[in-house]
Amino acid sequence: MIGTYSIENARVTPMVSMTFDENWITFTLRYVVDYKSRRGIKSILFDKILTAINASEGKIEVASAGFEITAFPQK
Template identity: 35%
Template sequence: MSIAGWFAILFGDFFETGDRFLLGGIKGDVVDIGVLRTTLMEIGEWVNGDQYTGRIVRVANSYIFSSPVYNYTANFKFLWDEIMIPLRFESDMKLAKTILLEIVEKHTGQYNKEAVIAWGNMKRRYKLENASLDSQVFLSFKDNWVEINLRYAVDYRERRIVKENFFSEILQRFKQEGARLEIATETLEVFSSSSTKMK
């Protein structure tokens, strides 16, 4: 089965050396494709942000017949990622959206042209809808705050550093605005009446 899997990998366009993929519950970058096993440099597990753990993992090629193959890099090396920020209801949501879109343009604007070309190639190869590669901001109400979600396209290799840059600049910009933009936290209100004794 592993030898058959090897032939399928070579001629079935599943992945190639250098690709990042998830197979059989193991996620990593392909460093070698052997007759019986594919060798990965593992990412994830106890390390956040799709970074290397340092472990080399060998996955039997037969897994491609029994598990889905999630390829991060085939034909399109970008991922859509999101960050969520909880804001108090009193915050200026229009200002928040403007600031977030400015920040995302600053840190991911260089990807736009390349991502559009890559997505066009994907559309020519597969039957896909015309997904938006523009950064977007969405609002939703929660019990104690407004949840603001920022969606953006990013190079799969730079996902963690871009997210760290976003959060650093968001904290700085929101702090400059003072009471106009306040990040929300979980709150608890306790009510008591004159007949109630509280310990």
């Protein structure tokens, strides 16, 4: 099928990729699970990631952008 239909020879091993912009690093986790257990596995992964971040003793921190709107433009 790959040769006939030019589809990707998908990797099924877990992988982590990173993208960078001006202020952030975005990590993407790719893993294959049964479609019925996607949310449960995602929750388990988030819990393990947050536990590892907390155990890093401040070497890793989570940040997010916050914006405060103080005025609206006049029409």
